[in-house]
Amino acid sequence: MRPLLVSLALIGMAITGPATAGQGVVELSVDVSKTGAKIDRNIFGQFAEHLGHGIYDGIWVGPDSTIPNTRGIRNDVVDALRAIRVPNVRWPGGCFADEYHWRSGIGSPRVVTLNPNWGGVIEPNSFGTYEFMDFLDQIGAEAYISVNVGSGTPREAAEWLEYLTTAQPTTLARERAANGHLAPYRIGFLGIGNESWDCGGNMTPEYYLSQLKIYSRFVRNFNPVQQDKQQMLKIAVGPGGGEPRWTEWTEAIMRAYQHHTWSWDIDGLSMHSYTVGQWPPSFASTNFGEAEYSQVLKLTLAMDDLVSKHSTIMDKYDPQKKVALVVDEWGAWYAPLPGSNPGFLVQQNTLRDAILAALNLNIFARHADRVRMANIAQMINVLQAMILTDKEKMVLTPTYYVFKMYAPFQDSTFVPIALDAGTYTHGNITLPRVDAIAAKDTTGKLWLAITNLDPRQTIEVEASLAGITAKSATGETLTAPKVDSVNTFDAPNTVVPKPFTAEVQGAKLALKLEPKSVTVISVKQ
Numbered sequence: 042m043r044p045l046l047v048s049l050a051l052i053g054m055a056i057t058g059p060a061t062a063g064q065g066v067v068e069l070s071v072d073v074s075k076t077g078a079k080i081d082r083n084i085f086g087q088f089a090e091h092l093g094h095g096i097y098d099g100i101w102v103g104p105d106s107t108i109p110n111t112r113g114i115r116n117d118v119v120d121a122l123r124a125i126r127v128p129n130v131r132w133p134g135g136c137f138a139d140e141y142h143w144r145s146g147i148g149s150p151r152v153v154t155l156n157p158n159w160g161g162v163i164e165p166n167s168f169g170t171y172e173f174m175d176f177l178d179q180i181g182a183e184a185y186i187s188v189n190v191g192s193g194t195p196r197e198a199a200e201w202l203e204y205l206t207t208a209q210p211t212t213l214a215r216e217r218a219a220n221g222h223l224a225p226y227r228i229g230f231l232g233i234g235n236e237s238w239d240c241g242g243n244m245t246p247e248y249y250l251s252q253l254k255i256y257s258r259f260v261r262n263f264n265p266v267q268q269d270k271q272q273m274l275k276i277a278v279g280p281g282g283g284e285p286r287w288t289e290w291t292e293a294i295m296r297a298y299q300h301h302t303w304s305w306d307i308d309g310l311s312m313h314s315y316t317v318g319q320w321p322p323s324f325a326s327t328n329f330g331e332a333e334y335s336q337v338l339k340l341t342l343a344m345d346d347l348v349s350k351h352s353t354i355m356d357k358y359d360p361q362k363k364v365a366l367v368v369d370e371w372g373a374w375y376a377p378l379p380g381s382n383p384g385f386l387v388q389q390n391t392l393r394d395a396i397l398a399a400l401n402l403n404i405f406a407r408h409a410d411r412v413r414m415a416n417i418a419q420m421i422n423v424l425q426a427m428i429l430t431d432k433e434k435m436v437l438t439p440t441y442y443v444f445k446m447y448a449p450f451q452d453s454t455f456v457p458i459a460l461d462a463g464t465y466t467h468g469n470i471t472l473p474r475v476d477a478i479a480a481k482d483t484t485g486k487l488w489l490a491i492t493n494l495d496p497r498q499t500i501e502v503e504a505s506l507a508g509i510t511a512k513s514a515t516g517e518t519l520t521a522p523k524v525d526s527v528n529t530f531d532a533p534n535t536v537v538p539k540p541f542t543a544e545v546q547g548a549k550l551a552l553k554l555e556p557k558s559v560t561v562i563s564v565k566q
Contacts, residue, residue: 064474067500070459071479072507073487078409080480081365082128082451084402085444086185086416088370090135091168092159092423093385099421099430100176101168108433113167114176117435118421121428122180125444126451129229131185131369131416132173134158136240138232139191143201146170148220158240160384170205174226183229185276185369185416188260190234190252191242198260202228207263225264230274230414232369233257236313237278238290246293253277253294257305274308276367276414281313283347291351295358308363309414312351313370315424316341316397326375326388327525331496334393334524334557335467337373338494341397342472344371345404352411365413368405372418372425373397386423390528392521392536392557394425395439399492399559402447403478409455417444429530436528439536442519446538446561449488453480456487465495474500475554487564489514493554496524504543504550509566511550514543516562520555 089095102108102115109116133141136158145152146169156164177184186205188198204213205226214225233256235241237249244252262273277294280287291310298307318324318340324333352366373394374386381387398417405412417440421428427441455478462473477491487509493500517538526535541560544551554560 064463067463067475067502068461068505069475069477069491069502070505070507071456071487071489073456073481074508075457076481077455077457080406080409080450080453080455081413082126083414084368084405084409084412085125085127085447085451086129086131086369086414087122087127087182087420087427088131088135088416088418089133089420090159090423091133091137091141091156091164092135092419093382093387094422094430095419096168097165098432099428101172103167111179112175113172114179115430115435118428118430119176119179121435121437121441122182122420125427125441126448127180127182128451129183129185129414129416130177130180130420131187131230131232134187134235135370136235138187138235139189139193139241141189142193142197143170143204147204147216159386160382162384170201171221174222184226185230185232186228187232187235188256190237190256191240195255195259198256202231202260202262206267208265209263227264227267227271228262228273230276230309231260231262232276232311233260233307234278236281238281238286241278246290249278250293250297253307254305257307274365275306276309276311276369277307279310279312279366280351283350288350288354291354295355295364298364299358309365309367310351310355311367311369312347314344314347314368315370315372315374315418317374322374322376324375326373326378327391327527329393329525331467331524334496335465335470335472337393338397338400338472339470341373341400344401345407348404348408348412352408355411362411366408366411368412368415370418371401371415374418374424388424390426390429390438390440391525392439392519393524395443395519395536395559396492396494396557398425398440398443399447399490400476402443402450403476403490403492406450406455406478406480431530434530436530436533438528439519439521439526442536442538443559446517446519446559447490449482449486449561449563450478450480450490453482453488455480465498475502488561489564490559490561491552491554492560493556493558496557498556500554502550502552502554504552506548506550506564509564510548511545511564511566513545513565514550514562515565516541516560518555518558518560520558524557
């Protein structure tokens with residue numbers, strides 16, 4: 042993982058009053074008979090790297106800890122993650138993955154190493170393969186394992202997958218059983234390297250492609266239940282931005298894919314993009330105002346153009362959209378909190394981040410035909426985290442609550458909407474006042490997610506519904522007193538959802554959206 046700059050100049054900081062007063066009702070229309078792609082549940086994936094306190098103290102406290110745990114894994118964290126229905130977790134990195142050697146993290150005693158990428162701290166390897174798979178079993182998620190292409194070998198990766206997945210009585214399978222797991226593991230996703238253009242080895246597209254073909258061929262999943270419809274999906278390293286360097290990378294991989302043979306294949310192309318603005322990250326994660334709020338949201342909306350740019354290239358070589366665009370690192374990257382280890386990437390999580398998360402999830406949903414997986418960075422204690430911990434204490438962030446509110450959109454069917462969003466202006470920045478998506482869940486129920494970006498003005502929305510007769514529309518809304526409001530260990534409920542009811546007016550819904558809010562409702566017929 043490295044900082045990836047969104048292709049926008051840092052926005053000027055002129056401060057003027059809001060230019061939204063006097064705008065009328067926002068009109069939105071939905072026709073439930075017109076449906077689009079499935080919003081794959083895997084776009085709500087998580088990312089856990091051996092970085093800072095993301096693993097140790099965040100997930101792993103050890104079986105002898107006084108903090109309640111199951112086989113060393115924090116019970117409070119497990120309960121919180123089960124509640125948001127985490128579909129998959131990417132592990133062990135990140136940049137860490139290309140220096141990770143899996144044998145250091147199995148059996149006993151564990152090999153103690155260094156973590157040179159993130160603070161140069163000791164890596165005890167107490168949390169290894171067995172612990173990660175146990176963690177996934179506890180939260181009900183699938184494994185997305187990133188293998189070491191940078192400093193590892195095809196043989197090392199192939200043996201890890203055999204150790205994990207074979208049911209045959211091989212030496213590696215017997216070793217897995219001796220380490221506590223007789224049955225083969227299910228591995229849903231295999232990442233073949235990480236940022237191979239930078240921290241993963243500074244490779245050219247051509248060199249990486251030569252390695253991709255080898256790893257795709259020899260790193261196999263032998264689990265008997267994954268040989269047909271539940272096959273492991275292989276994800277190649279993809280772009281890290283929108284500049285020519287990155288479009289050329291996408292071109293190279295997808296051009297080769299177009300002519301791939303039976304002996305190698307890929308199912309996804311990764312893309313990394315953070316909302317950061319410039320390097321080193323300079324935006325504060327706390328104590329900011331409307332200027333910084335609007336600047337960051339302007340930057341994050343560039344994700345739509347970035348997805349479109351690389352999707353267009355992929356369409357040229359893969360018009361059937363067999364290869365997914367996997368945005369497996371995204372989120373806000375701010376300046377480290379004062380007093381923290383800069384290598385631990387510690388930042389707070391505010392209402393601004395909740396709105397940022399909703400905007401990105403909406404973008405992914407609108408591109409659901411190509412974007413079928415995404416992983417926010419990162420799950421606990423690092424960057425735009427779901428959860429923050431400090432010894433025995435735990436707090437859920439505003440971003441966590443957006444993921445919880447959006448859970449009904451997992452595996453739902455996208456329903457296009459027509460929206461007259463209006464504009465919100467602050468200084469020289471103009472944004473849409475409103476952003477929204479709609480979808481039908483697996484039971485046929487209609488869901489709407491509507492975000493009011495305006496931090497000062499309540500917005501009235503009139504939603505016209507075709508193909509459905511609404512009896513009621515209820516859900517939750519998430520807002521707070523200020524754009525930089527946070528949840529802390531002492532005040533954990535400053536930014537939490539509260540009940541919301543829309544007014545049914547014939548074939549229309551009337552909604553009053555509080556300033557700087559995310560609202561999700563279901564429509565009952």
